[in-house]
Amino acid sequence: MMKTAVIYATKTKHSKKLAEAIGLFLNIKVQNITENPALHDVDLLFIVGGIYGGASMPALLTYIKTIEAPVPKYAALVTSCASGSQRQITVCNILEEKGIKVLDEFVCKGRILFVSPTHPNAKDLKEATDFAQKIVARV
Template sequence: MMNTAVIYASMTGKTKKVANAMAEALGTRALPAKEAGQVEADLLLLGSGVYGGNLSPDIEAFARSLDPGRCKKAALFTTSVTGAAASGPLRQILEEKGIPVLEEEFSCLGRFLLVCRMGHPNSEELSAAAAFAKACAASLSDGEA
């Protein structure tokens, strides 16, 4: 059985909702980066809200603390006011540590300051997040790791 972990950083609760949908789909628990400690996983899903174009310092610090010998592969997800993926710095940290990162990322609408995307993530986006997590896990079990 594949060991999966979902770790996130969320200031507004939007990324937490996405992380929980992914974790539920994979039969695990989503943990905030500040509480996660060292993890061991065949697949590590890492997510953050995007705040003013930047990821949460908590998720970046968590990524820097990872032991590359305990994490076989990572997948990234973000929430932002634009819905655009912005996880480049996180990808770079992981790849510099020697942790391979899946090419495809998941992103959806979130919130920043007074710009609130009410109703996001919606049920369709949460279903898409769950499907993304399952597809990532399936790609590893199908030998694409």
């Protein structure tokens, strides 16, 4: 049986909402990167994070760099950002350098100050869980 983990990094709790929706769907506990989750024997890793000032959260990048063997086989990214279109390119690059195949990335609109104040909303959470279902079915 494939072991799956969901981790998140957040400043605004938006990524936590998305991670918890995925965790609930997959019936697994989600972990904040501040807890320094161990990823031993993980086959599939969902990484949930946001874009802040045009880049992934520095703490997430630092955590991803510390992942050591045995590394997860696969990763899928879930990203929230004000534009609803920016991707976590640096996270993806670090993962691939470590030999972790990034399967796909789901990007949804996130809230920043008074822009998109209702995001992530119920539709975003549903789309995130649909994405997770698609990824799990794929591997």
